[in-house]
Amino acid sequence: MSDTPAERQLNFIEQIIEADNASGKWGGKVVTRFPPEPNGYLHIGHAKSICLNFGLAQRYGGTCNLRFDDTNPTKEEMEYVHSISDNIRWLGFEWPNQKDDAVESGALFASDYFQTMYDYACELIRKGKAYVCDLTADETREYRGSLNKPGRESPHRNRSVEENLDLFDRMRKGEFPDGSRTLKAKIDMASPNVNLRDPVMYRILHAKHHRTGDAWCIYPMYDWAHGIEDSLEGVTHSICTLEFENHRPLYDWFINAINEGRTNDGSGPWGKRIVHSQQIEFAKLDLNYTVMGKRNLLALVKEKRVGGWDDPRMPTLSGLRRRGYTPESIRNFCTDVGVAKFKSTIDIGRLENAVRDHLNKVAPRRMAVLDPLKVVIENWPEDGTVDELDAINNPEDASAGSRKVPFTRELYIEREDFMEDAPKKFFRLAPGREVRLRYAYFVTCTGVVKNDAGEIVELRCTYDPATRGGDSPDGRKVKGTLHWVSASHAVEAEVRLYDRLFNDEDPDNPRHEKDFHEFLNPDSLKKVHGCKLEPSLAQAAIGDRMQFERLGYFNVDIETTPGNLIFNRIVSLKDSWAKQRDQ
């Protein structure tokens, strides 16, 4: 489903990189980074960015740093550092200096650069490009003007270098309360790009940082910090999402401001030029029938609409992981959707398609009956005779071998595989009709047993001994093949069936009158108890993935305990009968 990189057409970022390599702009080097803020869990949208950044580094023999953009101590926690690092490893990517002593080992942190950033800030002050401003947040907003009206210059804009240096030093020392002053870049209060109207570089925040503790009480803003982080790490291509397009002029302004007066060989008053990474923006992943915003995801968890961040219905990486998605399928999906600047929405069906595609090749096949209906083979001996039949583990993979499944007089089949009054196109069991039980025998339905309420409780069938293994020596064909489980050997389990979390394609669309909560799908989780599995499944371990024949792909949920097997349906198989039936 996805081309290998070598044959695929280049996306626009790869084209930029190849042009840079051809021109020698970076000496053939490619350094990227994935820069999450440790204030939430990663979701499938982040996976696209991760695959892009790490994938580019892989493809061009470069490196991709994992760098936490931890410049806001009021929102960030180590817990997120761990979960994010863990998710990236799970996805199958490696950052430089990664070791196993800690999950985040080798990761870089913006907070490690705070002193350097501070020094650069002092340099901008000395160059007359930054000043301490005493305006409050409200006043700053007012002075900024609007989209249509230019802003006004702050009354503190023209303080002397000495005063600015002194004030900034005292800001750092903690002499002023939160919000009382900021350091701003002196750019252009009339710029049509609001980002350039003297943006804040530092704010005062007397907050304990999860890594630097109380060492700082001023923290750099994103725009000031990010380009420096990239520069310090020698990032060549700084890839971010579309909403930062308007920030690129500021990104460039800051680096240019630092480089002003600097030289390639370090001669002159300001020293050597620093690396000026190229910021490139792409459209982030958007999926239908779900929500991806941090606030919305957090709301679902806090309000207990789902079981947690790793609820198998969540679009989080930990949710997809628990659901049973393979890292490879997610990587394939990300390659498949491509990279461009057009803000598109991907159908969630493509994600489902990606797991199906992968699991079809690697998942062992097993038989499991979710909604059991008892079948008695009338002409089978009543003495407990067991026939051990060969079942192929994976028709897509000969090396997967085969296993034995026991066939006995009493079996279970899927309730929906029988219809008393079946239409012609129904290729399954019905009175008088013959079907094949997978890897076993042809059976013919001879009778239906009902309870007082008129519900079918049992089927009576006969089998054809000549069809052992599933083929008829006389060349007789049957239209249907059913999965089944021996009643006396069956392992009991709970199976959890998932459906999309929302009934609306775009639940959080602001154009809706309704809140996204109102689109929650009440049937997104169905717990099915009393499912009957073939005996080999008694050994299934947490995380194991397999195909239940004719039903879909499943994995063993982490809530499984000895004696209480729980399976998640990762995704169903395509079902062309269901499609036909519903028409």
Add this chain to the structure above:
RNA sequence: UGGCCCCUAGUGUAAUGGUAGCACGACAGACUCUGGAUCUGUUUGUCAAGGUUCGAAUCCUUGGGGGCCAGCCA
């Protein structure tokens, strides 16, 4: 009554002034011990109008539609 970005089959994505292609979906058929998988075929597209050009999806102009920006968030 500002600035920046974007618009190619249903959904995505190529074609970088030279035959509009690919993937997925849908539909049809073949095959099949999973109504799965696989294979084959079919369908549908350059937002609009002008201009430049031998030739425009591509360059220019205007119009239309969409997105982003006025956090001491990232």
